[in-house]
Amino acid sequence: MTRSESAPLKVALLGCGVVGSQVARQLIEQAEDLRARIGRPLELVGIAVRRLEIERPGIDRALLTDDAFALASRPDVDLVIELLGGIEPARSLILAAIAAGSSVITANKALLAEDGATIYSAAEDAGVDLYYEAAVAGAIPIVRPLRESLVGDEVTAVVGIVNGTTNFILDQMHTEGTDFSTALVQAQQLGLAEADPTADVEGFDAASKAAILASLAFHTRVRLSDVDREGITGVTAADIAAAKERGCVIKLLARCSLSADGSIALGVHPTMVAKAHPLASIPGAYNAIFIESRNAGQLMFMGPGAGGSPTASAVLGDLVTAARNRVRGGLGPGESHYSERGITPAGEISSRYYVSMTVHDEPGVLAAVATSFAEHGVSLQAVRQESQGAEARLGVTTHLAKHHQVIEAIAELDRMPEVHAGISLMRVEGA
The missing domain is CATH 3.30.360.10 (Dihydrodipicolinate Reductase; domain 2)
Known part of the structure; x- marks a missing residue:
């Protein structure tokens, strides 16, 4: 094995909060196991933090820096872990890391949901990996x-x-x-x-x-x-x-x-x-x-779905995968957006609903409520009425209906003198 084949892969960590500190500690404590799984050792070469003066037990202070951009853009770094969160400076730091040739592991759901296309495109152009298992559900592999x-x-x-x-x-x-x-x-x-x-x-x-x-x-x-x-x-x-x-x-x-x-x-x-x-x-x-x-x-x-150790587990899983790709000279899957499907307008989404309201407890009110729903194309599955003196609490469960149909029916009910204010609406799943 040549020197280049046995040299450590260098890792930069951006952020040392609850998750970042766990990642740093596990990188140190599990060094031998990670080396065996990857085929080469990992070397943590720097940790970017906002405040250098904060005590971080178990973390070597010599690794800390408040110059995140300099750390992210180091050309000798192989893998950058971004755990800062938010849109900026995380986006600029990730793009700098990619431009320097580093593969990126991130838990930044806000950035990926807001501007994931930019990050994906940059990674594809640079021929590096982008992994983000921890961005969705903590330790859950999804x-x-x-x-x-x-x-x-x-x-x-x-x-x-x-x-x-x-x-x-x-x-x-x-x-x-x-x-x-x-x-x-x-x-x-x-x-x-x-x-x-x-x-x-x-x-x-x-x-x-x-x-x-x-x-x-x-x-x-x-x-x-x-x-x-x-x-x-x-x-x-x-x-x-x-x-x-x-x-x-x-x-x-x-x-x-x-x-x-x-x-x-x-x-x-x-x-x-x-x-x-x-x-x-x-x-x-x-x-x-x-x-x-x-x-x-x-x-x-x-x-x-959260917490330092569980989320760090997902981050390290991505780190091992990206590191293995480096060792073997390959890449993981990139962005798949070939289908270009449209987004269903919110009013056109179908669901079942539970609608509750307070009404006058008198003959004909239930029929009027049912008629209002029917006129807007909403079919009722079940009705529950509980008398409360001169009033009654009415709970209605619908069959599948489009959201705009239910909202229009509720708007009409709200204008009926027999129906009091305070109509509530909630979606129903599996019942």
Whole structure:
């Protein structure tokens, strides 16, 4: 073996937070195992951080630098791991690393959902790898199955719980009777939610992941702006109770599926999920992704969706794969966007719905409600009415209907004097 065949592959790490520090420690602690798996040793040559003065136990301070651009663009580096998050400076740093000839491993779902095409194109032009398993569901291997294992099949739908924070909050509301605000504070105390939880609770994080999943599953460039999004801040105790009455739990689901015309239906919404559905039993901060394909049928992936060690596991898996490609002189799969499918307009996406409202408890009201739905092409599957003195709480479950049809029916109901304010709407899965 020549010197060049046995020399270490040099690794640069951008970011040393919860995940980055775990990656750095595992690179050091597992050095011999990684060498055996790759065929050459890995050498961590630098870690870019924003603040040099912070103590990082187990991390050699000599590796730290606050000049991320200089580290990312070093021509002697083989592999760059980007764990900074956000759009900038991450995009510029990744492009600099690619231009210098480095393969890139990233967990940056926001960047990939916003401008993945630019990163992919740069990597293809430079002849380097781009891996991002940790960008979608933490430790769960889902990117590689979609990119490689199912590439000979036709995926028809991907449905998943892809945000651990919201799953924890909704699980607490369902199992403990906790209100949203209290459950959010608990998530923050446990380190499951940021001080500013907007990206999680308003569905932006899940929507970014949905865009990546749809891009992979349907071989089409999908961006964050293509995803119809609703967070969980509006989920109430009454919604939780209604779900329980129907034998359901509420989950924030990311759904990507093929519409009848071949376009891609995309959405992230709080959804009533039947307890018989595999996704209903996913507890706490866990993630799970359910795939339907033409030939393989139904597949389920479940595991920790966040956290330092689980996410670092996915990063190191990508690192080993990219390093092996370097040793063997090959490349992994690039971007597949040959199908160029359109995006189904949000109003045209079909789903089943649960609609609840307070009405006057008098003869003819139920018939009027049913007529309003029928006039807008919405067929009812079930109706539940609970008297509350002079009023009644009416819960209606629809058959499959287009979103705009349900919204138009609700708008008409809202104008009816027999129907009080406060009509609520939620999608239904598997019930």
